[in-house]
Amino acid sequence: MHRQERDGRAGAQGVAHSATGRGRAGRLPREAWTWPSASLLGGLPPAARDRLLTLGALTRYPTGRVLMRETEESTFVLILLDGAVKATGRTHDNREALLAVRMGGDLVGEFAAVDGRPRSATVTTCGPVTARVVTRGDFLDSMRHDELIAQAVNASIIAKLRVATTHRVDFTGCDAPTRLARVLYQIAMAYGESTGAGAVIRWPITQPELATLAGTAEPTVHKALRKLREAGVVSTGYRTFRVENLAELRQLAFGRR
CATH class of the missing domain: 1.10.10.10 (Winged helix-like DNA-binding domain superfamily/Winged helix DNA-binding domain)
Incomplete structure (x- = not known):
């Protein structure tokens, strides 16, 4: 495991309110939560979703906890099971800009996991959040060896980019x-x-x-x-x-x- 990945994952788990279970032993039953069909977890077939949810550690966070910071070099991924987080960034005049909101069923931090570059945003919980914290290595391995998961993650990334593009186009001239x-x-x-x-x-x-x-x-x-x-x-x-x-x-x- 790369040092930055280890440090980043430790940081995410270190701020947790409570954490239980790793790997298959930490998996919750499928009926524990329901997710929108448009989300990563909601769109995956049950068997593929179960395989994805064997990854990482089940972790709970309190309201207002920073999970990732803009420009840091951590590479872990969060699979949101319940709750909401917001992604913010600093503008050129040092204001905090809200970039996106992610809810249960969404993936957070996958850009840094895929390209290994520093975080592009700060991610903060908007209320109590439950997630699985997955190392970059485990996440990339799952994509390499599971075609359904790889397709779902790629579709999720493309959807986020499309939303960002639509946001810019929709605002032109309004x-x-x-x-x-x-x-x-x-x-x-x-x-x-x-x-x-x-x-x-x-x-x-x-x-x-x-x-x-x-x-x-x-x-x-x-x-x-x-x-x-x-x-x-x-x-x-x-x-x-x-x-x-x-x-x-x-x-x-x-x-x-």
């Missing part, structure tokens, strides 16, 4: 309220829990984070959110964000229902 509406709609569709005509997002997202995602100033986000709340399109609660009417939000975001 005003700030439209960009915010698109951000909220994308988050709700990818990570929200369906509730009638809307969706609820059960992890905290701040106005500064929304501002960085939408590429606009925080006061502008505050003003646009106020208008959305007054129109009954969104509402907020303790550690939750609710889209009351997805069709209306889609209309505001893309001009169609």
Whole structure:
């Protein structure tokens, strides 16, 4: 095992709230969690998913724990089983920019595992998180020897790159309220829990984070959110964000229902 991989994995496990089980002995029954079909775990056939979940150590993290830091040279991978994490990066003027959110069923840290380069983002838990911590060696071995897992991981990486490209294209020429509406709609569709005509997002997202995602100033986000709340399109609660009417939000975001 490379030194940077060993150090990185130790760092991830060292911040854990609790950790139990390694390898096959640490595997939880398949019915312990359910994952969206669009996620890595949700899209894998059961047998392939079970093989993937034999890797690494089952680990639990508390809220607000940094799991990976931007520019560090660790190469371990996290298979998220439950909870949400956010990926952030530093801008040229030293602001923290929210780059992505990952939920149970997603893979985190695979870029560094694949190319061996430093981390491109800082990853922090948005609430209690359960994951499997997998070394780079074990992760790459599983891809080399298991075609289904390799195909699923490659598809997951491509999907993330496509989302990033779409995000840039969608924002070209849009005003700030439209960009915010698109951000909220994308988050709700990818990570929200369906509730009638809307969706609820059960992890905290701040106005500064929304501002960085939408590429606009925080006061502008505050003003646009106020208008959305007054129109009954969104509402907020303790550690939750609710889209009351997805069709209306889609209309505001893309001009169609």
